[in-house]
Amino acid sequence: MSQDAAPSPQNGRVQVVGTAHVSKESVAEVEETIRAERPDVVAVELDEGRYRQMRGGTPDDIEPSDLLSGNTVFQFIAYWMLSYVQAQLGEKFDISPGADMLAAVDTAEEEGIDVALVDRDIQTTIQRFWARMSVVEKFRMAGGLAFGVSDARAVGVVVGLLAGVLVGPLVGLFGGSLGITPFVLGRVTGGVILAVAAGLALQTLAEGFTDGDDALVVGLGGGLAVGLVGGVGLGLAAPLVDRLSPFLVSAVGSLAIGIAVGVTAGGLCGLVAYRLGLGTYEDVEEFDVEDLTDADVVSVMMEEFRAFSPGGAEALIDERDAYIAHQLVALRQNGAHVVAVVGAGHRAGIESYLERPETLPPMESLVGVPQKRGIPWGKIVGVGLSVVFVGFFVLLAMAGVRNGFLLRVFAAWFLINGLFAAAGAKLAGARWLSAAVGGAVAWLTSVNPLLAPGWFTGYMELRHAPVNVADIGRLNELLADETRSIREIVSDMFDVPLFRLIMIVALTNIGSIVASLLFVAYVLPLFAADLGGVDAVTRLMLDGAANSADLLWRAVS
Structure with missing residues (x-):
């Protein structure tokens, strides 16, 4: 459905067309509205990357350096999940997802009308979506992907x-x-x-x-x-x-x-x-194809997320409403007559901002990766573990334990972490060099949980096998195949670079985690026996702490 937002006397005007991204009726409405109105600009809910992909272009590859930023793989998983649900609904209703936006662009070009891409970059949206989700919400999402339920x-x-x-x-x-x-x-x-x-x-x-x-x-x-x-x-x-x-x-x-x-x-x-x-949380009410002009597929899914993850919905819905409204207000202020084609779920929020542009949040608050809210428990735990690991060696050294013993403990730590991390990477299909790099840094990333050996393994893989969001389409096709067994589907999924990258990163990290646990529980006690057992090691660490305190006292007195 379309509706004019209140124009300013000196400015142009914006007509918002709310569509269902998988509705044939929406495609017809978009084409008819553009030809009837003949606006100066047709604004569409697309960013540059999605527009290029919709036109048959190749999306940008993941840069190897981006993987070391931390959450790139998790963001791709989130994007994959959203894409898969939309693709499934598009198949159900026999229409290609995004056909309404493509119809808007094609019609505008046929009529010689300028096209404006007014949506926020999808990677920024997914990054903010992931950052806004709480730990419990991420567990829910993992449960939903693995077990089919997210409660x-x-x-x-x-x-x-x-x-x-x-x-x-x-x-x-x-x-x-x-x-x-x-x-x-x-x-x-x-x-x-x-x-x-x-x-x-x-x-x-x-x-x-x-x-x-x-x-x-x-x-x-x-x-x-x-x-x-x-x-x-x-x-x-x-x-x-x-x-x-x-x-x-x-x-x-x-x-x-x-x-x-x-x-x-x-x-x-x-x-x-x-x-x-x-x-x-309450599921969204059932809907049929006739209802889709009032609640498009993406918005229906996002309303589930609003109950399931208020922070995630804020990034996926509310922030994008404001971002798109900023673009439309700028076009209106330049005197343009604009037909804006957006998902029906965004129409109300966008029109509210168009009517009262003074309520728009600052643009700088809608871009970039937001700081996580609340206490940064992950960083606190990571720093704490690093301190404990370093402190273990320092205290034993201060207690007079031989350097040879400490070197043997460190060598065992290095080898066990390296072997398990490299084995996990190879199990997922990594190259030998990539697995070796992940194994070589596993001891360090185990000391500092804010890093992960999988990032380094993935970095090396991306130098040889580019990955981009186009791989998600292939994964969606495999998951939609109901004629094959899970084992066959999973086997083919490993041939898709994105899935293989995700598994390489994950199994490298899991291998390092398992190695760290095994070392502490089973290997370290074997070394402790050389010093008289776990009780003796504890006493030595206390002696080391006392010697360290005495040394510091002498230094400051």
């Missing part, structure tokens, strides 16, 4: 999984006092071995009778049952476990216990919270 249940499972990875090493360190003996760890390790072997075998057999997805369910469910009953309960894998090193048995068993406890507890807490109505 308290998903948050509980995701948080439980992460907590379980942290709990596992604690089980290895202190499990003995809780009754988790080497015998129990051996049984659990045997259960893991049988679960993996049985799961793979059952999935292979099931593929001959069912489709790939059902076979995967059979493999997961059957493997878990065999592992619990045959491995943990009956100890059928005991002969194999006895051949493994005590270190490996302790590591696998304690991690498995930690993850099982974390996921179970998180899932139960999430389910209870969901039943109590905590952490939920």
